[in-house]
Amino acid sequence: MSSSKSPLIRRDNIGWLLASQAFAIAPLLSHLPAWISALWMLAVLWRWLILLQRVGEPNLFLKLVLTSACVAGLYLSFPHQAGLDFMVGLLVCAFVLKVIELNTRKDGLLIIFIGFIAVAAQFLFAQSLLVGVYGLLCCAVLLTAWQTIFYSKPHGAWFKVGRGGLLLLHSMPLMVILFVVMPRLGPLWTVPVPDGKGKTGFSDTLSPGDIGTLVKSGEPAFRVSFVGANPVPSSLYWRGLVLDDYDGQVWHSQALALPEPDEPVPDQLEDLLEYSVILEPHRQVWLFSLPRAVYVASTGGELSIGNDGIVQAAEPVYRRLQYTMRSARQAHFTQPPTLSAVSRRLNTQLPPQGDPKARQLANQWVLAGLNDQQKIDQALKLFNESFTYTLQPPTLGRHAVDDFLFVSKRGFCEHFASSFAFLMRAAGVPARVLVGYQGGRYNDVENYLLVSQSDAHAWVEVWLEGSGWTTLDPTAAVAPQRIEQGLTEALSPQDRDLVGGDAWQRSAWLLPWQKRWDAAGYAWQRWVLNYDSHQQQGLLERLLGGRDAWRLGSALLALAVVFGVVFAYWLLRQRRRPQLSAEARLLAPLLRRLARQGMALQPGETFAQFLQRLGEQEPRYRIPARHLSRLFEQWVYQGDVAVKPQLLRHLKAFPGLPSKT
Amino acid sequence: MDQRAPRAASFRLNRKNLYTFPHLTGFACLGLMAILWLLGTNYQNNLILALAYSVMSILVVAILHAYLNLAAMDVRWLGVQPTFAGQPVEASVELCSANKQGCESVELRFAGGELRQASLDSGAPQSVTLVCPAATRGYWRPGRLLVQSCFPLGIIRCWTWLNLDGVGVVYPAPRVVPEPLGAQADNLADGLRVETGGEDFAGLRVYRPGDPMRHMAWKIFAQDKGLYCKEYSQPQGADTWLDWQSMAVQDTELRLSGLCYWALAYHAQQRPFGLRLPGTEVPIDTGDTHLHQCLTALALFQAVKPA
Known part of the structure; x- marks a missing residue:
């Protein structure tokens, strides 16, 4: 690889290349098997020993053995070889092995180039504000290392960092312009996506304890900004998934499998609420929306509103997705809505056996001739009497609903929702469980609602004749604080510690900073990560007042003119101010002063000769001239820096010529 | 060529005589940008796109920096050591950079001669002796002097060919003949x-x-x-x-x-x-x-x- 023609890198600069590599791959190593980290350490140690001349350069055979060992290791470590992690592993291995052979400038350039690709790989796994800032830092270190390759004399570390930083600083304005104006294209071909490790979120089923686990994570789920006035968080039920099939333990979703739209459509939708959501990737097709969604649009993919009013994407969401929605606050039916036979059957279906006590209770309500609303009231009354809302419910047996309703009476929202829906179905009222989020917290810095995993919730929708599917939250009957003020208020102090991100929330002095940080992250998300062709058009329209070709053309022309003027000014300034040596700069004021009075320095005359001539012409100059001459020589030729203040004093005090009148 | 760049005993390098063009590695850098752009577009990842545009801007800024490294450098003809015909000629030039940063990794070579590397501190003149190809007896004119540098990033080459007005003398090669x-x-x-x-x-x-x-x-x-x-x-x-x-x-x-x-x-x-x-x-x-x-x-x- 290394050609003998390419000059060598100065040894004191190889450390910079190693440092830039460390910066570039450090975040990637956590996604890769540990042996790659070990390989990296080994390679760096090897390079260091070569620099100390303890060991020699590797020969071709050794290089081949190492390379094939790495490829074999990667095949063993990654079960499916086409995955992104495998590709990144391959990149990092090649990158790390290159260190062993790092002598010439060509080798150095290769390290830098792979370094930039490694930084890009970091962005595949995460794109938060922090990751962005770290990426910028990586670029600064890479640029510093890049130019050290071409140094031919020694320099201090700060000098190198300064030069690297300057290069980065100079390139930023053009980068921003390119970022803003370069046209955006859709994906050119499909690419492997990162594996879903350590991601929190809903799955498409619900069994007792699921949401209790989810709320322990403080991670954000999505952020919403509303057009117009902000609604109260407690009124917001973010529907995620409709679960309408119960097998005795777990709720599943059947509605997605229904062949035809089965939801009665209200003909009068009032009080439309428009909002835009930025969803964290959750690897599911269903998205979160408020009830009665009527419109959805996104530039990130094809979205549609499904049978049960759930918004769906065509493909699982693997990267942050922004979508705009409209939901109706109120709906009216001119004709009473009807539930199709299929839907009614599905939503009253129960497993053939199990939970006999619950069935018996519901049966009592039916026998008592209660109407639907009365049945609901009975159930809510039951919950209100003697149930406890807790994050640490006891484990339930085979008859989960019975155990909960009549034995433990302690549970989390999914227990309430699940058993409530069970009771309703057993009493013949169509009911289904909804999972999603409830509430959220407004960020006053950027004015948006942050919904995090700790806002995860489960509730019930019941079919009421005349008004259709109606949202009912049994949790509200047990722990109204949960709905009004959020999860932490509803829980006992022991339980609170289990809720994710809460240690942060409670320290008062940190809260404003945490809010500001999240706001910065939101702005980052909105304006940088989600900047797409749509936003680009909007921005250009706002900046230029339209998208006509002539506007774009003249804007580019204006930009070019501005750059040209700055460049020309810079060139002219360079020409007007000839670079003077330090001595010449020091003497210039005195020489100008004397020249005005008719005593100019002759061409080819040294300063000492000039002073002597001055002394000969004018006897009163003899002594100051001799002093000045001595000081000047001491400063210039003996390098005596301490004499400079004295010299300056003498220069200033040098007497002027007598006026010639 | 001689008309465009007339002979002179000394030159100051500036935008009139300096040329810049991407080096071979500069095209590799464009390739890097293309890879990053494809990654960013396929993953619809704005940060990777920003990185690609950063590389592009670095390439552009490197043109200015490569120019600045050589600009404001004075090249002066010093002279040539007399040599005998058939032996390589050693010509000396004096370099002095008025840049505040000095000048890094500058390479010099007379046409057909050997390449020498130098680096200059700001304002400190430095003489460089360059080995030129062997010449015949008589007056000796240096070929054009190439001054080039790929600093700072090695992707942009900035260079100039200078027509230095220097004359040297090449003695006849001593050959054994009967004594006069x-x-x-x-x-x-x-x-x-x-x-x-x-x-x-x-x-x-x-x-x-x-x-x-x-x-x-x-x-x-x-x-x-x-x-x-x-x-x-x-x-x-x-x-x-x-x-x-x-x-x-x-x-x-x-x-x-x-x-x-x-x-x-x-x-x-x-x-x-x-x-x-x-x-x-x-x-x-x-x-x-x-x-x-x-x-x-x-x-x-x-x-x-x-x-």
């Missing part, structure tokens, strides 16, 4: 005197082609001990003329080469000599300056001074 007749005649008289006096006989040495026949140690040769030559120390004041007319060879260059050889030989023996060429005469003397004077006269014999 005039010198021989003078020597003969001396030799006879030395031989009769005997006190200046310095010793014997192995015969070298071109040694005068009358110095041969025939007695030793007759004893079958090999071919030796008697050496005599030159008494002060003995004068020798190297005369164009008295050379045994006819060819002009060969004559000059022969005269060169003998001038060097006499100089080595510290023997005073003079040089007579048609139209030129260097009076009898000794010493380095004298030798240089004679060799220059030989070098410039019938040579046309380049424009």
Whole structure:
């Protein structure tokens, strides 16, 4: 690889290349098997020993053995070889092995180039504000290392960092312009996506304890900004998934499998609420929306509103997705809505056996001739009497609903929702469980609602004749604080510690900073990560007042003119101010002063000769001239820096010529 | 080319004489940008796109920085060491950068010569000696001087070709020919005197082609001990003329080469000599300056001074 023609890198600069590599791959190593980290350490140690001349350069055979060992290791470590992690592993291995052979400038350039690709790989796994800032830092270190390759004399570390930083600083304005104006294209071909490790979120089923686990994570789920006035968080039920099939333990979703739209459509939708959501990737097709969604649009993919009013994407969401929605606050039916036979059957279906006590209770309500609303009231009354809302419910047996309703009476929202829906179905009222989020917290810095995993919730929708599917939250009957003020208020102090991100929330002095940080992250998300062709058009329209070709053309022309003027000014300034040596700069004021009075320095005359001539012409100059001459020589030729203040004093005090009148 | 870049004794590098163009690695850098752009577009990842545009901007900014590294540098012709024809010429130039940062990794080479690397501190002149290809006898003109640098990033090459107004002298290559007749005649008289006096006989040495026949140690040769030559120390004041007319060879260059050889030989023996060429005469003397004077006269014999 290394050609003998390419000059060598100065040894004191190889450390910079190693440092830039460390910066570039450090975040990637956590996604890769540990042996790659070990390989990296080994390679760096090897390079260091070569620099100390303890060991020699590797020969071709050794290089081949190492390379094939790495490829074999990667095949063993990654079960499916086409995955992104495998590709990144391959990149990092090649990158790390290159260190062993790092002598010439060509080798150095290769390290830098792979370094930039490694930084890009970091962005595949995460794109938060922090990751962005770290990426910028990586670029600064890479640029510093890049130019050290071409140094031919020694320099201090700060000098190198300064030069690297300057290069980065100079390139930023053009980068921003390119970022803003370069046209955006859709994906050119499909690419492997990162594996879903350590991601929190809903799955498409619900069994007792699921949401209790989810709320322990403080991670954000999505952020919403509303057009117009902000609604109260407690009124917001973010529907995620409709679960309408119960097998005795777990709720599943059947509605997605229904062949035809089965939801009665209200003909009068009032009080439309428009909002835009930025969803964290959750690897599911269903998205979160408020009830009665009527419109959805996104530039990130094809979205549609499904049978049960759930918004769906065509493909699982693997990267942050922004979508705009409209939901109706109120709906009216001119004709009473009807539930199709299929839907009614599905939503009253129960497993053939199990939970006999619950069935018996519901049966009592039916026998008592209660109407639907009365049945609901009975159930809510039951919950209100003697149930406890807790994050640490006891484990339930085979008859989960019975155990909960009549034995433990302690549970989390999914227990309430699940058993409530069970009771309703057993009493013949169509009911289904909804999972999603409830509430959220407004960020006053950027004015948006942050919904995090700790806002995860489960509730019930019941079919009421005349008004259709109606949202009912049994949790509200047990722990109204949960709905009004959020999860932490509803829980006992022991339980609170289990809720994710809460240690942060409670320290008062940190809260404003945490809010500001999240706001910065939101702005980052909105304006940088989600900047797409749509936003680009909007921005250009706002900046230029339209998208006509002539506007774009003249804007580019204006930009070019501005750059040209700055460049020309810079060139002219360079020409007007000839670079003077330090001595010449020091003497210039005195020489100008004397020249005005008719005593100019002759061409080819040294300063000492000039002073002597001055002394000969004018006897009163003899002594100051001799002093000045001595000081000047001491400063210039003996390098005596301490004499400079004295010299300056003498220069200033040098007497002027007598006026010639 | 000469019209566009006229000869001058010194040049200041500026936007009028500096050129920039991507180096081969600069195109590799464009390739890197393309890879990043494809990654960013396929993953719809704005940060990777920003990285791709950063690389693009770095490429553009590198043009300015590469230019700034060489700009405001003064290149001045210093001179050339006299050499003999057929030997590489060593020419010196002085570089001085008025840049605040100085100048890094600048490479210099005369057309056809060897590449030298230098780096300059701000305002400190530095002389660089460059090896140029061998030349023929006479006046010597340096080819155009290439000043180039790929600093700071190695992706943009900034360069200039300077037409330095310098002239050097290339002596004829010394070639062994029979000693000129005039010198021989003078020597003969001396030799006879030395031989009769005997006190200046310095010793014997192995015969070298071109040694005068009358110095041969025939007695030793007759004893079958090999071919030796008697050496005599030159008494002060003995004068020798190297005369164009008295050379045994006819060819002009060969004559000059022969005269060169003998001038060097006499100089080595510290023997005073003079040089007579048609139209030129260097009076009898000794010493380095004298030798240089004679060799220059030989070098410039019938040579046309380049424009």
